[in-house]
Amino acid sequence: MKKTVDVSIPIGPMHPCWKEPIRLKCETIGERVLRTEVELGYMKKGIERIMRGRPWQEVMFLAERICGICSVIHNMVFIEAMEGISGIAVPPRAAYLRVVVNELDRMESHILANFSYCYTIEHETLAMYLLNVREIVLDQLERITGSRINTAYMIPGGVRFDITEEDAAALLAGLARVEEDVERYTRMFATSYLIALRSRGVGTMTREKAIEAHAVGPTGRASNVPECDLRLQHPTYQKLGFTPVCRTEGDNFARNMVRFDEVMQSISLIRQCIGQLPEGPIRGGGACTAGEITYQGEAPRGELTYYIKSDEYGRIIDITVRTPSIMNIEACTHHMINDVTSVADVTSTFISSDPCVACTER
Amino acid sequence: MSESIIWYLREFLRTEWIRKFLLAKTDPLVTPPYFKDYPTLTGKECTACYQCMMICPAPGAIAVLRHDDGWRPEIYPGHCIRCGLCVEACPEDVLQSGRVLEAQHRDRTGFRATFHLSIDREICMRCGNCCISCPVGREGEPDGAVLKIEKGGVQILNSDLCTGCKTCEVNCPNRGIRVARVVEGVQEAAA
């Protein structure tokens, strides 16, 4: 029998590059990695089961805890789904504040994703720089909402706290610092030879493959699929004239550059929101009722879907969450890690698609 | 290669970098005033209305207990997730955390809630834990209670007295009694 594979190398579930437990099985010939297979199931939390029978004020906190990095979008999509079920209108000021907090969360998530990529390719200087700048973003989140990660900012019919003049000024000042730093780091990333050697042309996924694998979020947009950005369908973003960032290369470099560019885009979206912030109330009231809905939103990692069924008092009867990372993990193992030159490129390619195992397994 | 070295030299010879390298200090470990910490007591008088327990999303995080000098809510830090909802729900400003109370007074925000009790007769085993644990109407006349074991089962006597504190739900070994809490976030119009 002809031997096709030399060794099958497992990476993970515990690995210095992985933030969360997941296992990749790489089939190698010499240094080359022909195929990989992903093995999930190390951290199932069963959150959807815990959510059943509870009202929104409890589920909202459970939803946030699905993912520690992109917690705000889980809160936002869940609350907007409940609003959709119950026909609750959101005051315009609250809608704009939601975008502000959501974009701050996207910034910190993207910066963290790029940090882990730089860390994986052993560019620790840039990695630490990025973590440093993420701290400024988290400070702004804390200033508006009172917490850094699990903010619990949105409630049906509005948001919890208004933003004062001083807070808005401090937020804009913080954003100016972030903008200056991220611009420099983007230049560092784009012009560095070491990073180019490890990133350009590695793990390339074409537009056709991306569509076939349903790649979502920055991973899809790096492969020239701009229509996968669901912010295009969100009414507040439509009012802000949002256009997605998109690149054509589809390699590790493009995926990170898309995230860097989206950080800059988020900064300008927040500035726009603060500039146009309408006066008025931040809560409109409205009780949750019975109904059924499927609602989608754009998480930092891509399309996030909630299917919710509730009873007459707004308690959850049935809930299913579909998170973006599962699509990206599959797209990554099938279409990016195909005949890559070394095992080291497997880890960096995998991290470049920003996998979040916590939300994949919930 | 040489370009790369020049690049790194340029990066590390920036005045800002050198200044930071020589003078960098860890940020002082201060908690900013806007951080939502565990709720603390303001010293105002608690009326034992149980709104804080009603809204708390974390199991076992808050309990309103009677002391010699009156009622007081107690926060259990291991369970509390620092959401600040109890601060917003309390009508008497007994609790406070970060800037939540301040923001609430400024924006005139609050919660409005209605409660609906339901008993699943099939899984209720008539142990009476709910009736014993219910904190409402303990000292009034015997008819002032919300729940009572009567005619071989739990009867809801005064559902309008229910404060939604969900003590019965927590104490039921079978999840036979459920308190639906329909909460709305409301804001009074600016004066």
Ligand code: SF4
């Ligand atoms: S802060 Fe939140 S979790 Fe903590 S006691 Fe109050 S309502 Fe419960």
Ligand code: SF4
């Ligand atoms: S909501 Fe306030 S007044 Fe009512 S029981 Fe809780 S602490 Fe006491």
